Amino acid sequence: MSEHLITSRPVGDRNLPDSTDPSFDDLVARLSLEQKVRLLTGADFWALYDEPAVGLRRMVTSDGPAGVRGELWDERDTSANLPSPTALAATWDDALMTEVGHLLAAEARRKGVDVVLAPTVNLHRSPYGGRHFECFSEDPVLTARVGASIVRAMQADGVAATVKHFVANDSESDRLTVDMRIDERTLREVYLAPFEVIVRDAGAWAVMAAYNGVNGTTMTESPLLREVLQEEWGFDGVTMSDWYAARSTEAAGAGGLDLAMPGPTGPWNAALVDAVGDGRVPETTVDDKVRRLLRLAHRVGALEPGTSVPLVAGSAEETHALVRRIAAAGFVMLRNARVGGAPALPVDAADIRRVAVLGPNAHPGRTLGGGSAFVFPDREISPVDGLREAFGAGDVVYAEGVRSHHRIGIADSAHLTVPDSGAQGVRIRFLGHDGQVLATDERSGTAYNWNNAFAAGVVPAELGAIEITTVLTAPVSGEHHVGASGLGRFRMLLDGVVAFDELLVLPAGADPVEGLMRPPQRGAVVPLEAGDTLEVTVVRTITDHVPGADLLVSLQLNLDLPYAGDDAAIDEAVELARSADLAVVVVGTNEEVESEGFDRESLDLPGRQDELVRRVAAANPRTVVVVNAGAPVLMPWRDEVAAVLLSWFPGQEFGHALADLLTGVTEPGGRLPTTWPADEAAALPSTRPVDGRLAYEEGLHVGYRRFLRDGVEPAYWFGHGLGFTSWAYEGVDVVAGADAEARVSVRNTGDRPGRELVQVYVAREGSAVERPVRWLASYAWVSAEPGESVTVEVPVLARAFEHWDAAAGRWTVEPGDFEVQIGRSAGDVVLTATVTR
Structure with missing residues (x-):
């Protein structure tokens, strides 16, 4: 065994204005x-x-x-x-x-x-x-x-x-x-x-x-x-x-x-x-x-004489690798129970003959949230894609399991071709007020946002309508749902026959951004046999529109393929899970419930996803659930499955990062940045204003602080997260000064190398001013080999001991003893020391 010292520093000095201004x-x-x-x-x-x-x-x-x-x-x-x-x-x-x-x-x-x-x-x-x-x-x-x-x-x-x-x-x-x-x-x-x-x-x-x-x-x-x-x-x-x-x-x-x-x-x-x-x-x-x-x-560098930092841009492959590494570092392993005498994760790919990847977020997966955070990546690796690369395409089977969305989804251009050219995608024509063609474009995507400009040669004032035309080739037989979404006057024609023609508007009081993220839509159900074709035309009229909507013209072409229903889909998923050595269920939220522009009404997973998880877990004891959500969701099955991984919205390398974690190429690096409630029985802070006002009644007690104050046990505390090894916290010393410093010794007691997040909290029992039970002051990562002991120095800045004196209008310190608490989460304090201020 060995011991070495790691020094961790928080954010450094201010980036001061240039002296050459x-x-x-x-x-x-x-x-x-x-x-x-x-x-x-x-x-x-x-x-x-x-x-x-x-x-x-x-x-x-x-x-x-x-x-x-x-x-x-x-x-x-x-x-x-x-x-x-x-x-x-x-x-x-x-x-x-x-x-x-x-x-x-x-x-x-x-x-x-x-x-x-x-x-x-x-x-x-x-x-x-x-x-x-x-x-x-x-x-x-x-x-x-x-x-x-x-x-x-x-x-x-x-x-x-x-x-x-x-x-x-x-x-x-x-x-x-x-x-x-x-x-x-x-x-x-x-x-x-x-x-x-x-x-x-x-x-x-x-x-x-x-x-x-x-x-x-x-x-x-x-x-x-x-x-x-x-x-x-x-x-x-x-x-x-x-x-x-x-x-x-x-x-x-x-x-x-x-x-x-x-x-x-x-x-x-x-x-x-x-x-x-x-x-x-x-x-x-x-x-x-x-x-x-x-x-x-x-x-x-926008002011003469211009100066700029040389651009050092990595290749696409380097960018993909970095995004993959960042994603893996943010995955939080919430649970890792023992299956067959050993932890469920990681798995040895050589021992896995068949993997069932199931769930509505397994393909394509949700890589990012809606609104200001939305971009178009050059590729998206779904969980199915990533696990097929890791385990072999022939060894990975997939089923949707259940549908969690109610809206018609954005059309997959793989099923669409441009009329007369045969290229994948759609034809867009920009039409003048008298119907003349101002410009023509071909696009591979089916979600459109125009703000500053439409197409070369198109003067916005002269634009009367946008026409989108494509040919749908049915990949399977059954009822296809075809539609369009957006704000304004929409007309959809199917093989030249008008399916609808109406003004689409937001509900009263809706946020304007909802028109981008969850726009009103209309559609039609069309029975098609596999291989049948259907010409779809959508016309969005510009001159007959919702006031203000044309500041940013946004619309979608929508398509859902035939679906046998939740009962049949769940049954299919269960059968695949029963025949597999490993079942990976990817559940989560979607743009209908989690996006800029509107708040959530419930923390439940949408649709029958909870039922899907429980039935798959009953069929396969090695069931790993991946929660693909940007915010907390309720997980009533969390103690019934072998492992739970929280992926958040992990970016375009979702599937690759997931494969790295399942196979142990990378240790799950994440710890919760927010507390996950067990249920909604204890009222959570409201986001609904009353008479135009929203009172922050919980005051200082935000997140884990509120759970601690009220004595409520959440599903998982702020700071919680597991790795592939185990740790012992062996001691803490606090050195006082203008800033304090906590010297924390930990030992890797497992049989794998690993990283551990040392979290430092501060508490003040019997304070003369209201305070949280404890509050985060600092943190640092340590890495160690099996059996190795490591001491990390974690600075605790003076501000951690101060409070705002509203009467005096300044920061101040209440003299006396503060307890420095070392924890593995906000709810798991393992070491304490005292510092006097």
Whole structure:
């Protein structure tokens, strides 16, 4: 046995402004008021205006939480599809997040993007939050460290990160107008905390102001932008609005908002020029906004004389390998029971003759969430694909098992051909108001989003309709469901016969983004024999539309193949499982229940997936369940199966990463970044506003803190996760100073090399102020060979012992003893020590 020392450091020094900044005052002085104000609204949906008078080129923004999309939002411009932010946070790995940041920056540079609209550092306040998957964690410390690592790496490569959504945009219900009611201490210690670290310590170059209000003021007009973000934290970058969140001329113009997105319309422009002329908005305030914008341009190389970091982009194969490794590092093994005298996982591929891969998410699988996080990857490896590569195609059988969606799915272009050409895909014609053809395109994809432009030669004002035509060849006999989704006037013709012609609209009160993620749809059932063909034409009329819908024209061609029903599908899956040596059931959520634009109504797996799991487990004792969800789901069968792996939305290499974990090529690297409830019996924090307000009644007790306060045992605690070996925690010493340091000794007591996450919590019994039972302070990974003892030094920053004194308006320390607790999760403390502050 041996012993060695590992030193772990949290996020480092702030990325300070360049000492070579040009004189922005001189540049601002060259511009007229009209020129300055013009720069403060976007030029189009994604880009900012250029300004030759100061050597400013056009700057481009792009969504980017799980991959950098770029200006084109379709399959023609693919992006590396990274695991969802919940999966990234599940790695608890600052060094790996640095690699993520560099990959995002390389993707941005490759696509001509200067400003990436990520990371999202809102918190998992409630598991019902529809955008849960796009946020890192329920804990501010973990969120801050993961986010800071990504931001530093991106900006080191000359690409701006935009930390969002400032602040308390933690759910989707009425998010455009809801007023979040949060006491000042909770706001400071929980929801502002990750922004503070990433802005002040990691030096973020941009921040996005949220749609919602906080304590009575909408965020694009909030004094928090000026008083806290800029003045207290010293933020010298650009604060931009979420898209269409800037709603006023004077209040937003006189405040801390610098950039209204998108453009060219908005509340500023000529109205802001007039407000300055009338003395309602000081011109010095406009000058400060322009100065910040120019500083951002200088940092990303958009201001003459241009400077840029050399682009070092890996090959497609290198990118695939990195995404695969990141995905595996985020998988959380929740359970690994013994089967036949040994743990169910890993399996020896040589001992497995037949694998049954089952479930609605087994093929193609859900690799990413909807909304701002959605990109088009160059490939997607489903669980079926990955396991066939690992075990041999002839040894892996597949069945859907059950259908979990109610909508008609996006059409698989493998069954579609372009009329007259025979190429795979569809023909798109852009038609003028009188029906003339303005342009023709061929596409292999069947989901379409046009925002800045349609096709070469098409002037948006002249566009009257978009026509999509394809020939469906039935792969099997039975009832085919054919349809279309979107907002506006739709007409669908099947072999020239009108199937429907109507205006598709969202339900009253729906979020506009629901029109992209869960749009209204209409369809028809068509009986076809295998090999039959059907010409399908969908016409979306532009001149007869929902007001405002044409700011972004989005539509889908939909197709579901024949389905015998859940009973028959479950029976088929059970028979395959019974004949297999290993059953892998992939269950999860889908875009109907988990997406930007709406919150969840239940934590149940959709459809009859629970029944599928139970029946397969009864048929095969070596049943491994893979939960493909971005947020917690209920798992009433969790103690009835051999193993449970949580994949989150793991990115485009889903199947490869899964195969690596099942076969032991890679140890499951993840630990839970959020607590998973056992049921919904104990009321969970609501996301539903009452009279326009959402009260954060739980205060400081978010996530695991609430479970600890209430004495409720969850299914799995924050920080929980298993590996392929076992560990003994042997001792802890705490060295006090301005910051403390916990020296923790652990030993690998198993027979395999492994990694263990050492988690450091702080507690204060008998405190004079309200506190959580315990709260995360720091963490570090250790690696060890079998029998090896390792000591890791884990810094605990002074802030971990401080609380916000609302009356004094400052951070303070309550003198006395604090307990430093070493845990394997928030519910499993194994060592303690005392430190006096």
